[in-house]
Amino acid sequence: MSDLRELYHEVIIDHSKSPRNYRKLESANQSAEGDNPLCGDHLTVYLHVKDHRIEDISFEGSGCAISKASASMMTQHLKGKTKQEAEVAFEAFHQMVTGKGAEADIDQLGKLAVFSGVCDFPVRVKCASLAWHTLHAALEGKSEPTTTE
Ligand code: ZN
Numbered sequence: 001m002s003d004l005r006e007l008y009h010e011v012i013i014d015h016s017k018s019p020r021n022y023r024k025l026e027s028a029n030q031s032a033e034g035d036n037p038l039c040g041d042h043l044t045v046y047l048h049v050k051d052h053r054i055e056d057i058s059f060e061g062s063g064c065a066i067s068k069a070s071a072s073m074m075t076q077h078l079k080g081k082t083k084q085e086a087e088v089a090f091e092a093f094h095q096m097v098t099g100k101g102a103e104a105d106i107d108q109l110g111k112l113a114v115f116s117g118v119c120d121f122p123v124r125v126k127c128a129s130l131a132w133h134t135l136h137a138a139l140e141g142k143s144e145p146t147t148t149e
Helices: 002-017 065-078 083-097 103-108 110-120 122-139
Strands: 030-036 041-050 053-062
Touching (some): 002 065, 053 065, 065 110, 083 110, 103 110
């Protein structure tokens, strides 16, 4: 567990300093905005979906290191996945950060497993899951801004 904690720190710092896929996606055909008023995190997730597959994904926004790192890693994890696979990952991630994840589900999240430590910090759970809730809204084609509240 202490290894995972150390990795958690390294990964969060790396991704928050240089977030991957951090840009507006010009070809986006689905997008959503998300807010976490508790911490002040705000981000937009852009998707280019074709034949039920996420061809491209990006995000933009501002917030704490955890919200940024989580969004960055989410985009890496989901690029090329089908919408259905993305929904499954959303569920698995949500269960994991709230401490209810089964080991098998956590395993399939790959590198995202570093966020499993977040469940010990309830305030941070919303930071880590903001990008995923926003993604969920984008996949459902919701135009209302999503909030973690
Ligand atoms: Zn935050």
